[in-house]
Amino acid sequence: MKLSSAEGAKLLKKLKSEYDALKSKESISSTFLASVGENPESVRPKYDYKDAKAELDSLALKIRKLKHAINLFNTTTVIPGYDITIDEMLVFIPQLSAKKQKLSEMASRLPKAREEQEYGRASNIIDYRYVNYDIDEVTKDLLAVTDELSDAQLALDLINHSAIFEVEL
Template sequence: MKYTSAQANKLLKKLNDEYSALLDKEQRSRDFRAAMGEDIESVRPAYDYAKTQARLEELEGALRRLKHAINRFNTTQVVDGFGITIDEMLVYIPQLTKRKSKLLEMKSRLPKERVEEQYGRQSNIIDYTYTNYDLAAVEADYEKTSDELSRAQLALDTVNQRDSFEFCE
């Protein structure tokens, strides 16, 4: 069956949720307590060891195959307008995000700011912090980086929604 990356990731989440729920259910039902004199069979939770293990193995196999299919798609599918693969884009976007955050902090500075505290205590000495860069250049780089980040995110969203790959459950 053909899946887009977005669909495959939804399926991956569903399989992971089912796997976690089954592990949790097994944890709560594989052993139990009963009080002295209590009818053990009346408090025994339903648990089929063989059936549970078989389903867990089935889910593990499906998860491995699906993750592999997604990884292959991510390492071979080129993102339009960028000339890089999805897996490279998944590194590039956090790099842009980090750069944008740094530039935001830098562009928010005043050219000269008074330092109120020094080493955690008040001081009679007045210190100033000066920017050692061109604020206009930083603002321009911030806008450029912000635009590039938006363009990269939209391009990745597009390829994840449009292009598909084969996966057999």
């Protein structure tokens, strides 16, 4: 079966959902209650341990194979223009996001701001917090990181939708 990474991720999600539903169904139907005097056969749910086990094992194997194929794809596929693999990009993007968040906080600060007094602190002294950096420089860096993050996400999206790998399920 040939898939893109995006298709593989959707199929993996579907297989996991099927697996969870089957486990839930097994949990509900593998035991049952019957009242005293009630014929247990009249309330016995349909359940076959061997069939349920075989279906769960089959789904678990498909999930393992697909997840492995996706992992191999992610560790061997290089993203054009970045010269890093998908798995490296999956680390790089959160790093850029954290950097963007930090720069955003720094860029939004005032050059001088009155420090809020802590609860219960009685003092006539007014404290001011001053930035110790160039806000314009931080703002420029923020714009650059925002663009870099957007470009990285687009490059990852493109390869996840266009590059194909093969898996035998």
